Amino acid sequence: MADIDKNTDTGATAPTEDKTITRRRFLAGIGGAGVGIVLGGALFGGFLLPDEVIAIPASEGYLLVDSKKCQGCNTCMMACSLTHHGVQSLSLSRIQVIQDPFASFPDDKSISQCRQCASPTCVEVCPTHAMHVDDETGIRTVDASKCIGCQKCVTACEFDLSRAGWNFQDKHAQKCDLCLETPFMDAEGGPGGQQACVAVCPTGAISFTSEIPIQSDAGYQVNLRDEGWAALGYPIDDEGKVSPAAPASTGH
């Protein structure tokens, strides 16, 4: 269950533009500069001035996930809803782990986390600037008081599973803010602070980086598996197709 761009057929070219260099590759290529470029007009008609190029700051942090290391316990999701909302809920979590118990590894799980896109369509489509880029951290996040509930951000998100979620309990959009506003977590969140999902993950399948990742169609999927992981009997190659030497049988 790869993290596929829903608007992309081949995984190489965004259909909404006709350019020799794909938008994605372009953004990835400039990402190292720490600045994302929003191309207006043809791409995002109606919300920005035609043909205008506006620089917006890149996020100061990103979540990296390794679904091949995920044990599917959903603790990250419970931690997310707990620290943000003070309740235990999978539906209110801004990170989503999806699994099929009968599927074959590694297609049995996928982790959907917000990528803090360099070019955040969720921000761009928001008519009220409720979905916005935080001035201090560059995090793409929601000012719930400004949200009018149009859900344009939810449908604009480029991925199969929208990373902009709809909080149907409090009636506003929400998304991963890297724990910038976590009233129920004692530790400081946000870039430089603690992310609840990273902190609680039992296997270390989620990590934080301040460097803008090079993204592929598989998203910010990275290999977080090392020799210690192999010693548990799990594959550590990128594709998850090579088993390490079988460990001894154990039992209880």
Place this chain on the structure above:
Amino acid sequence: MAANGYVGKILRLDLTARESSVIDTEEYEQWGGGHGIGSALFWDLCKDKTVDGRDPGNVLTIMTSPLSGTMAPSASGRVEVQGIGTAGYPVNWFTRSNFGGRFGGQLKYAGWDGIVLEGKADGPVWIDIVNDKVVFRDAGDLWGKDTQETQKLVWKMKENEEHGWSEVGSSRDAGRTTQKPAIMTIGPAGENLSSLGCILHDAGNAAGQGGFGAVFGSKNLKAICVVGTGSIEVADPAALFNARMWAKDEYAAKPGQPAHPNGPTFGVDPAPVLMYAKNPGDPKGPQACQGCINGCRARFSTGLANESSCQETSMYKAFDVLAHGEGTDASIIATDLVQKMGVNSYELMQGMGYLYALSKMGVLGKGLEIDTELDMSRIGETDFIETLVDMISNRKGIGEDLADGFVRAAEKWGRLEQDWASGILDFPYWGYANHGYDPRAEVEWGYSSIMGDRDMNEHGFNANFWSVIKHMMGGIEMPVSAEEYAKITTAKMVPYQDDMSMVDYSTENIYSESFAKLVVWQRHYTRFWKQSALYCDFRYPDFTNYNRLDNVGLTGDGEPVFWNAITGQDLTFLEGIDLGRKIWTLDNAIWILQGRHRDMVQFAPYIYDIPLEGSLVGPFYPMAGRVDGEWAFINTLGRSIDRDGFEEWKTHFYNLEGWDTATGWPTREVLEELDMADVATVLENEEKLGGM
């Protein structure tokens, strides 16, 4: 809804009338959750507690706890199932089982703390729960399908995805989720009322022992499906988060790294417990129940036997090796098969050993005394287990006898007495298969099982057996001596703390009052903390934890921390154990109404008459014990249980409980002390009150 982990409602389903109603959870919160609430509901709602497990009058409870669906580590995913079973012998006791996965969380997100099943539908049904909406649906198309097919078919019926999120109602604010509906279902074995029938959830979670699959089947209930999009409110969210981090940082294995070997306790790493003779070499990834601190299972690139772990992965091993000289894929296919068909792998494994022995004796086979088409020469091959499981699941041929359990089959064949005397029928307690932790060596397992209703399946003290074995196999020294193990463990066993003799497994000590304290403590601890609060048996209790410099596990400190952060209570570890005592006593009252008396509390004869010579891993069964006053990990093989010694031990046990030693029945004094005067009155009316 109070912010206390409960979501406020218990769903009461009358299958006969196809109607649902609501019980306020608050009425039962004094019982904690899980088993405690289940026993109390059963006491109140099952009018005739002497009915058969398959009778429409039987009441089945499916209960979560305040911890279900929360971040309490390794406590979020389990669900307790209770009712009169179908697998007990000579009596189908009121019994329990419990399964992991994510059903409990989904049920609570849907707004239900539990489910009560009563009556019998007039045709196959499944229950469709979406938040507070509950619908009885026709299951004609699902009947006959295996557990995997059933779940996939139900998922297909419920597909309603938009942009990756499934809407659960027509309004945009009705709720949405990315999660597949959680389903508990039976396979053909349960449909055909076999006592080997389990209730399955996802690929590898089962309420396996007790024969609850047949209870579902007897009610014409194929499956319960639940989707929940709501929230669970907790008393102190930040404290809950901090407690999880404390447990992770201080006690758990380092993320993604091997831990120091131990038995099934809190500190072990997220490696699957695979016991095949030859473990699959196929790539695999970890898999855990909801909220687990480190899971015990895997999913494979083959998709075969996903989520299976521990005993079910060893169920065909011996026969596979017998047929092939080594482990083959036959073992893995067999494990996958029993999960799909919903068959109890414990009973099947020991039962196959029994059939094999009978065939070697020339008693069972085509044209023999026990005449069967089952070709015993094929044992170990895939076609053999497919045939046998089909015969049992569908009551074909010899399967008609076996479907009611191997002990009842032996009785029907007129062989029970002799095969229990020789021990080839290795079912030592209440007609349940030997778990492999034989009462003669690991005595507490046997005592706790026979004082209860089933193979107890609680690994708290057994963890040390595995710890010693793993160190032996790895050629490394145990981090603690036997004396240090005894000291660390017994220090946590309130209110009997520091009596180190409680964990002395030497033959001189196993009939003592101290050894009775061990079992009493275990009955009370597990009844509340594991079966009511629903901390997982594979992670709790955590006596010794070798991730720590002091080797001291989190039990005692850990269990109440999460309970209190979620419920807002100020419950101590001992108060939880005291509540466990109350629940355990209520369970005993139910068994007494079913006919329990001290005199019938006996193991199968071979446990007394034939010394045990081998364990699961060879000619040694290490447990802590004293030799000439010195502590060591002693080999407990080579002994049997002494009949008079066991009687002395039972007297100690009943005395510690405050029950009548002649009958094993609680007294009014004890019941009133536990605030159960009404229970005393019921027992008195039946002339079954202790001390009368």
